[in-house]
Amino acid sequence: GESVGLHLPTLSVQEGDNSIINCAYSNSASDYFIWYKQESGKGPQFIIDIRSNMDKRQGQRVTVLLNKTVKHLSLQIAATQPGDSAVYFCAEKALGMDSSYKLIFGSGTRLLVRP
Amino acid sequence: DAGITQSPRHKVTETGTPVTLRCHQTENHRYMYWYRQDPGHGLRLIHYSYGVKDTDKGEVSDGYSVSRSKTEDFLLTLESATSSQTSVYFCAVTPGAANTEAFFGQGTRLTVV
Numbered sequence: 678g679e680s681v682g683l684h685l686p687t688l689s690v691q692e693g694d695n696s697i698i699n700c701a702y703s704n705s706a707s708d709y710f711i712w713y714k715q716e717s718g719k720g721p722q723f724i725i726d727i728r729s730n731m732d733k734r735q736g737q738r739v740t741v742l743l744n745k746t747v748k749h750l751s752l753q754i755a756a757t758q759p760g761d762s763a764v765y766f767c768a769e770k771a772l773g774m775d776s777s778y779k780l781i782f783g784s785g786t787r788l789l790v791r792p
Numbered sequence: 793d794a795g796i797t798q799s800p801r802h803k804v805t806e807t808g809t810p811v812t813l814r815c816h817q818t819e820n821h822r823y824m825y826w827y828r829q830d831p832g833h834g835l836r837l838i839h840y841s842y843g844v845k846d847t848d849k850g851e852v853s854d855g856y857s858v859s860r861s862k863t864e865d866f867l868l869t870l871e872s873a874t875s876s877q878t879s880v881y882f883c884a885v886t887p888g889a890a891n892t893e894a895f896f897g898q899g900t901r902l903t904v905v
Contacts, residue, residue: 711892720882720896777842778889784834
């Protein structure tokens with residue numbers, strides 16, 4: 678697979694600690710916000726989404742928080758593991774032509790997990 | 793992986809030449825997307841399709857055109873490649889408008905010299 682040498686903000690955490698990755702969004706009309714994970718040499722993979730009328734959603738070891746007042750989205754990863762090392766993108770599902778939807782991605786954060 | 797195949801996987805081309813990238817899927821998903829990924833910019837949407845012959849522009853559509861004449865194929869064409877179009881291109885698919893989980897291809901590394 679392909680990879681890109683992304684110059685991204687980096688979050689470094691100790692294995693076993695919790696991680697919090699943040700994202701600011703601009704489009705208040707988006708009806709879903711989503712987190713994706715991209716490992717080196719691969720395409721992004723879906724982690725979790727949250728509908729715009731919710732403020733919290735939990736998955737397996739992950740929690741997404743949505744603060745619409747300040748247009749802020751966060752991803753919390755509990756008990757971070759080496760396999761969590763990757764680039765994380767927030768994305769939004771925005772309205773396009775003919776009532777279609779498009780996925781718009783943010784710029785990403787690199788998570789490094791220290792053993 | 794939703795049966796997504798991107799071709800070619802790597803390409804080097806000269807400035808001013810036309811280039812077509814192909815995305816093929818086997819799951820009959822309705823939505824298909826083309827993104828480019830560059831250092832410092834993450835993933836940027838070029839064009840997307842929400843059905844056969846139905847396409848819309850994304851954030852960085854200038855210099856690119858797309859076509860979707862059948863459900864399984866979504867073509868991205870650079871009419872006259874420029875060095876600024878050197879990038880890694882990803883195709884993605886989603887089953888429909890209600891879905892937020894996109895499945896990505898392995899990417900195509902395009903170098904314009």
